[in-house]
Structures are given as C-alpha cells and as structure tokens.
Amino acid sequence: MNETGGSVDVLGVGKTYGQAVALDDVTLHVEPGEFMTLLGSSGSGKSTLLNVVAGFTRPTSGSVTVDGRDITHDPPYKRDLGMVFQHYALFPHMSVAENVAFPLRRRRVRGAELTRRVDEALDVVELGGLRDRRPAQLSGGQQQRVALARAIVFRPRVLLMDEPLGALDKRLREQLQLEIKRLHTELGITFVFVTHDQDEALTMSDRIALLRDGRVVQVGTPADLYDRPASRYVAEFLGESNLLPAANDSEALLVRPQDVRLSRPGADLPAGDHAHDGKVTEVIYLGSGLRVEVELRSGGRLIARTGTRLDPVPRPDDEVVVHWRQQDCVTVPA
Amino acid sequence: MRPARVALWALAALTALYLVLPVFVVVPMSFSDSAFLEFPPQEWSLRWYENFFTDLTWLDSTIASLQIAVQVTLLSLVLGTAAALGMVRGRYPLRALVSGLVMAPVLVPYVIVGLAVYAVFLQLGLTETALGFVLVHTALAVPYVVITVSSALMSFDRRLEHAAMGLGAGPVTTFATVTLPLIAPSLAGGAVFAFVTSFDEVVTSVFLSGPDLTTLPVQMWSGVRVQIDPTVAAVSSMLLLVTLSLFAGAGVARLVRRRKA
Ligand SMILES: Nc1ncnc2c1ncn2[C@@H]1O[C@H](COP(=O)(O)OP(=O)(O)OP(=O)(O)O)[C@@H](O)[C@H]1O
Numbered sequence: 001m002n003e004t005g006g007s008v009d010v011l012g013v014g015k016t017y018g019q020a021v022a023l024d025d026v027t028l029h030v031e032p033g034e035f036m037t038l039l040g041s042s043g044s045g046k047s048t049l050l051n052v053v054a055g056f057t058r059p060t061s062g063s064v065t066v067d068g069r070d071i072t073h074d075p076p077y078k079r080d081l082g083m084v085f086q087h088y089a090l091f092p093h094m095s096v097a098e099n100v101a102f103p104l105r106r107r108r109v110r111g112a113e114l115t116r117r118v119d120e121a122l123d124v125v126e127l128g129g130l131r132d133r134r135p136a137q138l139s140g141g142q143q144q145r146v147a148l149a150r151a152i153v154f155r156p157r158v159l160l161m162d163e164p165l166g167a168l169d170k171r172l173r174e175q176l177q178l179e180i181k182r183l184h185t186e187l188g189i190t191f192v193f194v195t196h197d198q199d200e201a202l203t204m205s206d207r208i209a210l211l212r213d214g215r216v217v218q219v220g221t222p223a224d225l226y227d228r229p230a231s232r233y234v235a236e237f238l239g240e241s242n243l244l245p246a247a248n249d250s251e252a253l254l255v256r257p258q259d260v261r262l263s264r265p266g267a268d269l270p271a272g273d274h275a276h277d278g279k280v281t282e283v284i285y286l287g288s289g290l291r292v293e294v295e296l297r298s299g300g301r302l303i304a305r306t307g308t309r310l311d312p313v314p315r316p317d318d319e320v321v322v323h324w325r326q327q328d329c330v331t332v333p334a
Numbered sequence: 335m336r337p338a339r340v341a342l343w344a345l346a347a348l349t350a351l352y353l354v355l356p357v358f359v360v361v362p363m364s365f366s367d368s369a370f371l372e373f374p375p376q377e378w379s380l381r382w383y384e385n386f387f388t389d390l391t392w393l394d395s396t397i398a399s400l401q402i403a404v405q406v407t408l409l410s411l412v413l414g415t416a417a418a419l420g421m422v423r424g425r426y427p428l429r430a431l432v433s434g435l436v437m438a439p440v441l442v443p444y445v446i447v448g449l450a451v452y453a454v455f456l457q458l459g460l461t462e463t464a465l466g467f468v469l470v471h472t473a474l475a476v477p478y479v480v481i482t483v484s485s486a487l488m489s490f491d492r493r494l495e496h497a498a499m500g501l502g503a504g505p506v507t508t509f510a511t512v513t514l515p516l517i518a519p520s521l522a523g524g525a526v527f528a529f530v531t532s533f534d535e536v537v538t539s540v541f542l543s544g545p546d547l548t549t550l551p552v553q554m555w556s557g558v559r560v561q562i563d564p565t566v567a568a569v570s571s572m573l574l575l576v577t578l579s580l581f582a583g584a585g586v587a588r589l590v591r592r593r594k595a
C-alpha cells in the first residue's frame with residue numbers, strides 16, 4: 001500500500017529572520033506513506049517547516065531530502081510535492097475543473113487522459129457535479145475539497161497541508177478530517193499535515209511532531225505523546241492533565257482526568273491505588289460526563305472526569321478521596 | 335428640498351455644464367457652411383466632413399496618429415508592466431530612485447521634453463519619423479501603464495503564485511497563466527491611457543512634426559493657427575463620437591461581466 005509514498009528527511013534545518021529564530025536545528029524523519037502531523041502553538045514554526053519542505057522558504061542551515069534525494073536548493077515547481085493551503089489559493093479566473101487540470105497541464109497531460117484524471121480526482125473528493133463552477137461560487141468546504149483534488153491529481157508522492165481545515169466550522173472540520181484520513185488510506189502517499197488543534201492531531205496522525213519555539217520537543221504516535229509525554233510541556237499541550245509533585249524535584253507525576261476516580265472518605269479503595277484527600281470545588285456537567293475540580297488537602301488541585309451516574313453525584317464542598325491505579329500515572333521530567 | 339441641497343445640485347449641474355460646454359460649441363460649428371469657424375452657424379452643411387475624408391493631409395495625419403498610438407500602446411504595455419513588476423516585486427538598492435526616474439516624464443513639462451528631444455533627434459534624423467514619435471510618446475505613456483499595473487500588482491494575492499509554483503508551474507508559466515489573466519483589466523486600463531496619451535499628444539509632437547510626417551493633433555493645431563480651417567471642428571466632433579463609444583463600450587463590457595460573475 002505504501003509503494004507510492006515518499007520518505008521525507010529534514011536534517012538540522014534552521015531558519016532565522018534577522019534576530020528571530022523560526023526554526024532551530026530541526027531534524028525529522030517521515031516514513032513513506034506515513035501521516036505525520038506538525039503540531040504546535042501559534043508561532044512555533046509549523047508553517048515555516050512546511051514551507052521549507054515545499055520550497056517556498058529557504059532554510060538558513062540544514063537540508064531536506066525526499067526519497068534520499070537532496071531538494072534543498074530546488075525551486076518549488078521542481079519538487080513535485082502536493083500542497084494545500086489554509087486559504088485554499090484556488091485560481092479565481094478558472095473553473096473547478098480548470099483548477100484541478102492546472103498541475104496536469106504543467107506535466108503535459110492532454111486530451112482524454114486529462115479529462116479522465118480531472119474527473120477521477122473530483123470524484124475522490126465528491127465534487128463531480130461542480131466542475132464548471134467558479135471558486136467564488138463554492139462554499140468554504142467545497143473550495144477546500146477542490147484544493148485537495150488539485151493537490152492529489154498529479155499523484156505526488158508527498159502531500160503537504162498547512163492547516164487545511166483552519167477556516168472551517170467545527171462540524172465541517174470533523175467531516176473533512178475523516179475524508180482526509182480516508183484519502184490517506186486510499187492513496188497511500190505520505191501526508192505532512194500542520195495543525196495547532198491537538199484533537200485533530202490525535203485523531204488523524206500516525207505520528208505527531210510537537211514543535212515549540214522552532215524546536216521539535218517530541219516525535220511519536222498519538223499514544224506516545226499522550227500517555228508517555230517527554231516533558232511537562234508535552235503533557236500539558238495534549239489534552240487535560242494533572243501534574244503532581246513527585247518524589248524528586250526534577251520530575252512530576254502525570255495522571256489524566258479520566259483515570260482519576262472519586263470515592264467517599266473511608267470507603268474501601270482497590271489495593272495499590274494512589275489516594276489523596278480533598279474537597280470538591282466545582283462540578284461541570286458536560287453531557288458525556290462530569291468535570292470535577294478537587295482541591296487537595298496536601299495543596300494543589302486536580303481535575304477528574306467521571307460518568308454522570310455516580311452515586312452520590314459530587315457537589316461542591318463534598319469531602320472526597322481521589323485515587324487512581326498505579327499504572328495510570330507516569331513520571332514526567334519537569 | 336432644503337436650500338443646501340438645492341445649492342449642491344446647482345453647483346453640480348453648473349460644473350457638469352462647464353465641463354461639456356466646449357462640446358456644445360464645437361459640434362454645431364462642425365456643421366456650419368461658413369469658410370471660417372463660426373458660432374452659432376448661419377447656414378448648415380456637411381462640407382467640412384467631406385473635406386476631411388477627401389483631403390490627403392487630414393487622412394494622412396489621422397492614419398499616422400493611429401499607427402503611432404497603436405505601437406506606443408503595445409510598447410508601453412510591455413515596458414510599463416516590466417517596470418511595474420520591478421518596482422513592486424524587486425528587492426534592490428535605490429528602488430525609490432528607479433521609481434522616480436520611471437515617473438519623471440509625467441513630471442517634467444512637456445515643452446522641455448519636446449525641446450530636448452528635438453535637439454537630439456534633429457542630429458539623429460529622427461524628426462518627422464514614426465520611430466521618433468513612438469519613442470517620445472512611449473516615454474510619456476509608460477508612467478500611466480506603470481501606475482495602473484503596479485496598483486494591481488500591489489493588491490495581488492501572491493499566494494496564488496505560490497500555489498501555481500507548488501503545482502509545477504515555473505516563474506514564466508505562473509506569470510502567464512495566473513498573474514497576467516488576473517491583472518488583465520488593469521492592463522486594459524493602462525492600454526487606454528497609453529493610447530490616448532499618444533493620440534492626444536500635441537506639445538512634443540509639434541517639435542517633431544513637419545511636411546514629411548504630422549500627427550492629427552498637430553494638424554488640427556496648425557489648422558487653426560495657420561489657415562483657420564473649420565475641418566478642425568468636424569475632426570473634433572468625430573473624435574468625441576469615438577471617445578463616447580469607447581467609454582460606452584467599456585461600460586457595457588463591465589455590465590456584462592458583472593452579470594456573468
Ligand atoms: N517572513 C517572516 N519574517 C519574519 N518572521 C517570520 C516570518 N515568517 C515567520 N516568522 C516568525 O517565525 C516564527 C514561526 O512562524 P510560523 O509561521 O512558522 O509559525 P506557525 O507555527 O505556523 O504559527 P501559526 O499557528 O500561527 O500559523 C514566528 O515567530 C514568526 O513570527
């Protein structure tokens with residue numbers, strides 16, 4: 001299945017703008033056919049890294065290779081990579097079909113072959129009926145689908161996407177997330193996907209590279225980053241986290257809210273559980289569950305997520321015992 | 335209506351009248367039967383229109399003006415677009431100086447341009463030649479193309495060019511398939527300006543004209559200065575008609591395009 005995907009290697013890439021450091025010695029390996037997500041807060045260097053791979057930004061140092069071939073000094077139009085932008089960048093003077101045909105024409109595909117491949121790509125994104133519309137006559141989601149079709153129609157071995165869903169509303173975004181995921185499985189090509197949305201990263205990726213201030217702080221599967229974060233920053237970036245003081249000062253204990261259980265004081269606890277006394281300060285009803293905030297007697301506070309059918313339902317000022325299984329907490333370098 | 339509004343309307347009407355007043359004088363005069371420019375005419379006739387189409391000096395100068403204006407338009411479109419690209423996109427020292435030099439011809443009084451050009455062209459044998467006119471008029475027309483095209487380039491979304499390059503289009507193809515079609519309306523505007531600049535040019539053209547080659551505006555000018563030939567009124571009226579139809583045509587084209595979009 002991964003026969004058509006290219007491998008991407010970023011080696012010691014740095015990028016400075018005057019004094020400002022946008023990328024600091026970034027090294028990253030992307031497997032052929034992999035769905036790699038670049039995740040990070042605003043200004044962490046995600047777009048800069050993607051643009052270095054795409055060829056729009058010239059790195060100050062380091063190199064980029066695709067399938068082992070050094071492309072650091074190739075202009076974008078010689079790299080043969082697909083690219084999808086947050087702002088779609090559809091050509092307003094061309095119809096949907098002409099937009100999708102654009103990269104094929106650059107590769108001298110003509111006649112029946114051209115029509116066939118354009119139709120095929122539009123079918124993949126389920127836009128066959130809109131081929132003669134202008135981009136201005138499409139909704140945001142439709143425009144992004146055209147951009148996707150245009151980026152895959154020439155069968156690039158690597159597809160780069162910079163926050164392609166950033167401008168869409170939540171529902172549409174979730175729908176397109178699934179479509180992009182399906183596309184990845186169908187095409188078997190390598191995806192490098194930029195987002196600042198951790199949920200999006202967790203749902204879609206084979207692996208995630210978390211960036212902070214132009215550096216990669218951790219690369220791994222969603223489970224690696226979520227369950228075994230390499231640092232406090234990673235733990236706090238992905239999902240809600242409780243960080244408690246550990247035995248020594250250079251470490252902290254991480255326990256996720258859904259692993260925290262609540263019991264009445266004096267109740268029997270499973271053997272081996274970590275337990276702390278505390279007092280409920282806030283209870284929020286979320287539909288799918290409760291989010292309970294507890295102030296610990298030992299200092300600090302902790303979040304627990306529980307089902308709604310607890311007996312009794314915790315209320316503010318209730319005295320409680322919070323506890324979790326030994327295997328549900330991990331030590332994290334502070 | 336309140337007095338202030340009435341006053342505003344009156345002012346607007348008077349200004350409009352003031353601007354089109356020459357039309358009300360020139361058009362009737364062109365239909366006069368008199369051998370002199372006469373307003374208002376006593377007798378009516380088409381003899382000055384007939385004269386225009388039968389007198390070779392008038393026809394020759396019209397054809398010369400059209401040929402020169404077309405060449406000027408093409409040349410200044412190419413040069414002006416290239417200059418605008420350099421001024422908007424370029425990164426090089428003394429960019430402001432380059433912009434100043436490109437715009438200089440509109441700032442320097444035309445008489446000075448005409449005199450300087452005359453002195454040099456006389457030695458080069460370029461006076462009374464189409465090439466001489468084209469060279470001078472192009473210098474005067476380029477700034478107008480630069481102004482319209484560079485304003486289009488400044489508001490141009492360069493991310494579209496990035497997208498094109500990412501999809502495999504080199505710089506030239508990107509320009510031809512993406513940039514050019516999208517700035518085409520501004521190019522058309524610049525073309526109209528360039529054409530009119532050349533077709534309408536009197537000051538420098540007076541220096542370059544002579545028995546071998548005279549442009550229409552210069553012919554009209556001497557038609558009044560030397561012989562007081564009422565054909566001038568007929569020519570003016572026809573030029574007005576052409577201009578009006580051009581503007582009406584552009585207006586209709588814009589309407590049609592908006593309807594389609
Ligand atoms: N052309 C530029 N000139 C100067 N600084 C730049 C330029 N482009 C990016 N930067 C800086 O580099 C850093 C990384 O920017 P980048 O656009 O890669 O961030 P990002 O992770 O994509 O953020 P966002 O989520 O907001 O898109 C930022 O501090 C930014 O200000």
Ligand SMILES: [Mg+2]
Pocket residue numbers: 046047048
């Ligand atoms: Mg970005």
